[in-house]
Amino acid sequence: MDAKLKPLSQSVSIKGDTLFSRRIGLKGARRIAGGLWVLGLFVPALFDNAWISIAAIFAIYGIVALSEDIILGRAGMFDMGHAGYFGIGAYVTAILNVTFGWPIFATIPFAILVSAGVGALLAAPLIRLRGDYLLVATIGFNAIFVLAMRNNLGGITGGSGGITDIGVPFLFGFQLASQSAMFWLDWVVLGIVLVLMRNLDASEFGRTLRYLKQDELASTTLGVDSRMVKTLAFAIGAGLAGLAGTLFAVQISTVSPSSFVFTESVTLFAIVIVGGQGSIPGVLLGTALMFILPQIFRDFAQYRYLIFGFAMIAVMVLRPQGLWPQRSVRA
Amino acid sequence: MGTFIQQVFNGLTVGGIYALIALGYTMVYGVMRLINFAHGDLCILGAFIGLTMLTSTAGSGHPGPALLLLAFVVAIVLVAAAGVVLELVAYRPLRKADRLAAVISALGASLLIENGIMLIWGPEVAVFPSGLLPRITWHAAGASISFVQVMIIVASIFLMAALYLFVNHTRFGTAIRAAAIDQDAARLMGINVNRVIAIVFVIGPTLGAVGGLFIGIYYREAYFTMGWTYGLYAFIAAILGGIGNIPGAMLGGVLLGLFNAFAAGYVSSSWQNAITFALLIAILLVRPTGLLGERVAEKV
Numbered sequence: 001m002d003a004k005l006k007p008l009s010q011s012v013s014i015k016g017d018t019l020f021s022r023r024i025g026l027k028g029a030r031r032i033a034g035g036l037w038v039l040g041l042f043v044p045a046l047f048d049n050a051w052i053s054i055a056a057i058f059a060i061y062g063i064v065a066l067s068e069d070i071i072l073g074r075a076g077m078f079d080m081g082h083a084g085y086f087g088i089g090a091y092v093t094a095i096l097n098v099t100f101g102w103p104i105f106a107t108i109p110f111a112i113l114v115s116a117g118v119g120a121l122l123a124a125p126l127i128r129l130r131g132d133y134l135l136v137a138t139i140g141f142n143a144i145f146v147l148a149m150r151n152n153l154g155g156i157t158g159g160s161g162g163i164t165d166i167g168v169p170f171l172f173g174f175q176l177a178s179q180s181a182m183f184w185l186d187w188v189v190l191g192i193v194l195v196l197m198r199n200l201d202a203s204e205f206g207r208t209l210r211y212l213k214q215d216e217l218a219s220t221t222l223g224v225d226s227r228m229v230k231t232l233a234f235a236i237g238a239g240l241a242g243l244a245g246t247l248f249a250v251q252i253s254t255v256s257p258s259s260f261v262f263t264e265s266v267t268l269f270a271i272v273i274v275g276g277q278g279s280i281p282g283v284l285l286g287t288a289l290m291f292i293l294p295q296i297f298r299d300f301a302q303y304r305y306l307i308f309g310f311a312m313i314a315v316m317v318l319r320p321q322g323l324w325p326q327r328s329v330r331a
Numbered sequence: 332m333g334t335f336i337q338q339v340f341n342g343l344t345v346g347g348i349y350a351l352i353a354l355g356y357t358m359v360y361g362v363m364r365l366i367n368f369a370h371g372d373l374c375i376l377g378a379f380i381g382l383t384m385l386t387s388t389a390g391s392g393h394p395g396p397a398l399l400l401l402a403f404v405v406a407i408v409l410v411a412a413a414g415v416v417l418e419l420v421a422y423r424p425l426r427k428a429d430r431l432a433a434v435i436s437a438l439g440a441s442l443l444i445e446n447g448i449m450l451i452w453g454p455e456v457a458v459f460p461s462g463l464l465p466r467i468t469w470h471a472a473g474a475s476i477s478f479v480q481v482m483i484i485v486a487s488i489f490l491m492a493a494l495y496l497f498v499n500h501t502r503f504g505t506a507i508r509a510a511a512i513d514q515d516a517a518r519l520m521g522i523n524v525n526r527v528i529a530i531v532f533v534i535g536p537t538l539g540a541v542g543g544l545f546i547g548i549y550y551r552e553a554y555f556t557m558g559w560t561y562g563l564y565a566f567i568a569a570i571l572g573g574i575g576n577i578p579g580a581m582l583g584g585v586l587l588g589l590f591n592a593f594a595a596g597y598v599s600s601s602w603q604n605a606i607t608f609a610l611l612i613a614i615l616l617v618r619p620t621g622l623l624g625e626r627v628a629e630k631v
Contacts, residue, residue: 078431078434125616126612126615126616129615129619130619131430132364132366132574133570133615133619135366135434136366136566136567136570136611136615137611137612137615137616139563140567140608140609140611140612140615141608141612143563143604143605143608144605144608144609144612147601147602147604147605147608148605150601151601151602151605262559263559266438269435269438270435270438270439273431273432273434273435274435277431302449302450303446303450305442305445305446306442306443306446306447306450308439308442309438309439309440309441309442309443309444309445309446310439310443311439312435312436312438312439312442313420313421313436313439313440313443315435316425316428316432316433316435316436316439317420317421317424317425317436320425320428320429320432321429
């Protein structure tokens, strides 16, 4: 199929970007990224509380979008239920913290493990589905998750109102209650995730994913256990989304089903494709466009989704590879 | 027994509507291998246009059925026009691009139409006028069947039969089937594939506008996010029957309608949707190509 050849031809067609990356180089680009991250630490000193919380939301959704990109952009599986794993992480933290009185940080491993576990359990049978069918199945999963939360599954999810009054995290005896402290927490986790993503791309697993996405048949003939690799990618993506879910529960201090509906999954899916699959700057750019830009143009709030809809069509028609596509991988 | 017959009729009514909308998904998928996510919103656009026609012509003294027919005609014409424009602007430039680009474009189109409806008609639930149709209800064996239900079932059967004949017994229908099998080969045989796709984007929205207006008349309400709700059901129906397969969409619609009605009647209405989605996943796992779809090996 000619679609499979696209990534190669892209590196030729987007001359500007290859020139750009050649001039700066991978190391230079990483230095710039690191510098931007350090600059981000000063957001609480320069902006008011409203903007600090917007920056925190950006960091949280940045992590979710990056985790979606592991499944969608790197492994090439059409996951349109990603808000579900995000929600599972948030609900695990909320339930353990509010109902069972656990400290926030102690809930993090469970938020990650439960989301990753559900992701893997769901993926194991589903990954053999063709692209569009997988997309539909994950939509179904997301819908079931939201309905289960709404119907107060097991009497612990709080129904459509969700769970409120989630506590604040304590770190070394300090209460991370202020908006700035929570932002720094989110920003540090984003930094860790970015390093992890870099390592993932450089690792054997990352290379296996790239190969699998380019040509599944060829990679299986070379001994790649595609089912195992894909399930693992799903689990990692879902687990990271679960981690972001914890941060979200802390930031908003409330979890309710409406935050994890299928439209959110569509948004995450769109962020990855519009930003650029497999491209960390692209995905973060997409997140910023989706979550920061609307705050600047708040007067036009009612036109928000109309404009997004229009922009999604326009970007795809004019730049189908995304706004900031992945660097060409050495052939 | 009363409940059973009642649910059969409720299911057939809703199933007929699902089938009408599902045909739009399945025909586009069949020819273009694209999930037209904006289809549900187009259908609800039809409901709103029809509602505007009904409220603006109400009290003009003409007989009710004539006004209803006019509302249907105007809704069909405008929605079909929107469908053709949608294909031209959002899908045609992406026909050679990566599959995902078209998916995003379709999702964008869905957002655009949905929010366009909200800006024009407002975010509130719009109520359909009562007394459009004769208020006749038949009672039999403990079940009550209304005139609206009978009208929807009969009209759905009629439209589906017409589509079946069109696709299987006309030159255009043959061209559609040929383009669905292999676009390049169809082009070599002198078929204008662009025209075939344009026709598909007239037929799908036409049936969808009828389905959407039926939803409005049956539930007597319309709201702007309705397109996603009913679009998703209709889409599940298309998958159930085997996406790309026209009789499959009809069968899937009716089966899903019945399944939904029985889940609501016998299990619980708050879990009804969850059961429907669980059914969807189960079908995808057991027989991903649907009930009538052929097993196709994945192209490498």
